[in-house]
Amino acid sequence: MANNKSAAKRILINKRNRLQNRFYKSSVRTLIKIFKENLETYKISKNPIDKKNAQILLNKIYSLMDKGAKKRVFHKNNAARKKSKLAALLKAN
Template sequence: MANIKSAKKKVRVGRRNAKINKSYKSSIKTLLKRYRQNLKDFATNRDEKTLQTLQTLISSLYSRIDKAAKKKVFHINKAARQKSRIVSSLKKIISV
């Protein structure tokens, strides 16, 4: 348990930042799940509506991942790796 005033404040700040980081990570996971589900749907029946949905999901994922990297929730390289995997999975399905 922290006894010093600055240590108590550091604990409060850490808890606040953990909540913010968790919200970023949670929203990215949710978007990724939605993206993978739409990717599966697009693989079975290639319609234009699903492709447009995928493109909007990709843009929102990119935005959220970039913001998380900017806020130091993710390392820059992890953000780049995630974005690369998102696009490469779509390219695999389109090329087949």
Template sequence: MANHKSAIKKIRSDERKRLRNRYQHKTARTHIKKLLTTKDKEEAQLLLKVVHGMIDKLTKKNIIHKNNAARKKSRLAKYVNKLVATA
């Protein structure tokens, strides 16, 4: 257990940050799953913009690695481009 006042404060702030990061990461994963289950190309393209923003935000805050983010974005873009447009 921490003895110094600053260490105790650090533990409290780390816990808040951990929960926030966990929430943002889980939300992004949920949106990715939603995108992967979408069969409509127009809807998928709109969702892709949202998901790209979420992934970029996670990368900026060092929640995920930049190469991991690039791989996810690339694979999602490939998936959306393969979808057939429903007219």
């Protein structure tokens, strides 16, 4: 338990930051899984609407990753690497 006011405050701040980090990381992982499923659907169907849906999802992933990198949830190079890999996946199809 905290012995003084500043330690108690740090506990609250750490809890807040942990929840925020978990939100960003889990959301990005979930969106990446959905993105890959959409790419598989597009591979099979070759329907341009499926590719457009994947592009929209990729934009959402970019947005979340940029916000997470800004708040130091992700390292900026890690975010850039993941974004480039996802873009390459979309371009390859």
